[in-house]
Amino acid sequence: MVCGSGGGVAACRLVLCYLLTCVIWARCHYTSDECDWIGSGLPHDPQVKSVKQLYLRCSRGHVDWDYAYGAIRITFQDGTSGRDFQGCIKPASHFSGASVYVQGKNKLELVVHPQQQGRDDGSTGTDSKQGQISRTYCFDSRDGKATLFVEAMPNVDGKRKTVSFDYSLELKNRNSKKDVFKDCRPCNETELMTAFCASDFVIKSKIAEVSDDRENEETHIKLSIGHIYNQAENIFTEVKPGRYTGTVVMPLKCGVRHGEGHFLMTGSVRLGKYRLLCAPRFSEFRKLARAMTERGLNECDMSEVIHSTEN
Template identity: 30%
Template structure:
């Protein structure tokens, strides 16, 4: 905690460059007074913070323009140049350590609940460097605010986690309505990362119904006078889910976080069709889905 710190409001064009989602600024202001803490306010549900020549501390307040933002989860992913700093979260005026230098923090995602009346605030504190306070360094993080979307993975203190159990019919019908991506395709390959405790599933997609960003890329198939476009993408899940390559067509759903797709419900496509058609006949479907 920095009880005697001077709070310096971020002034556009003076110490930083900011929009509603992202901030880039310099720590040169700390050369005037070592107690200075730069304060930044951002109003988006996702974005980035980039601190050049970091000073003593930076305080980032997230103020999204969402009526449902009182109960949410904040996730941050440190930048590759994060080394030499610590991240704290502010709870009731006190600072709680979230992440610190050590290991490979840039490969981890850190999450915390942001319940209550106060907006979530994140402190980024720089450690003294042996090559002087004004060595050329850049540090920061990307952030996301997550609501209570059924397609989002469970969130722990140390990162993203997904459930390995099969989705029931109700969860499946909600997943096709609320997921960041819905794709029909097959599993081409699976690779395992023991360090991150995740598996990377390579998907060859016959159809992309929708996706929030460009996780799945389109390419023209070769070997034909009239090439048929195909889609390819990669989806992550937990190593403990023991995903293996296999034949058959699946409906892949899930959420996207920091440019990566995370697997949610993934039933066989024929099973999904039977569930959806039964729900449609009983008028229990949560949304309309383009059945082929």
């Protein structure tokens, strides 16, 4: 196995030593088919740094490893589908004292460095409860699986080390290796109808402000929302009766710019990040909804859109 340049030779050797110890002395601990995992790193024998083997097969969940010691190896898989996915983790604010690597074909690539942990620095993803932006870290699966190595730092300072993060797996399009979220093209009529009926949020909104986050290659779009047709959670903040605000994101490469008027916006919520998928002008979508309903091709009730006004 060859170490990635970002991980450092010493750190990579330490991870490999853990793995060798696990194989030779059979000091691995296993869990499988769980969405969430909570465990302790307190060792039975402080001279042996064991590797915990975790198998998580849900599309989303939580990992909490208190008193982190040694390493854990986490294999993610979306149920039994065998399909490839993009996985993302969002460390908690109290995440400390560990590095996270993703296993590539022949190398370990550093995903989270200890100096990055617990940082609310305006980089990616909106946290509606705290009103802050929190960083997420993403990786791609290979052959339907992805593996992370989480290595606790040596306990030279005597401080308690806690590894805590949420994770989310998003299946990739069967007909394309591209993440749908990263596809900048406008949604076609079929996609618009499906998005309206099945998205995590569906809103009628104006664009209040657009700002680019070049470090994370995203554009943040602050919204002035006039009506919420659907939302999976209470993700938008009510600023006055019937008026809401919130921020959604798009890839920087899409070149999103400020536009006037109302838009019908649909998207998904993932690890506290509100990702915009389809955003036609409201008047255009209303015409489509009316036409599809008259032809009996609507996938859900669209009467609320059809009978609404532009303002």
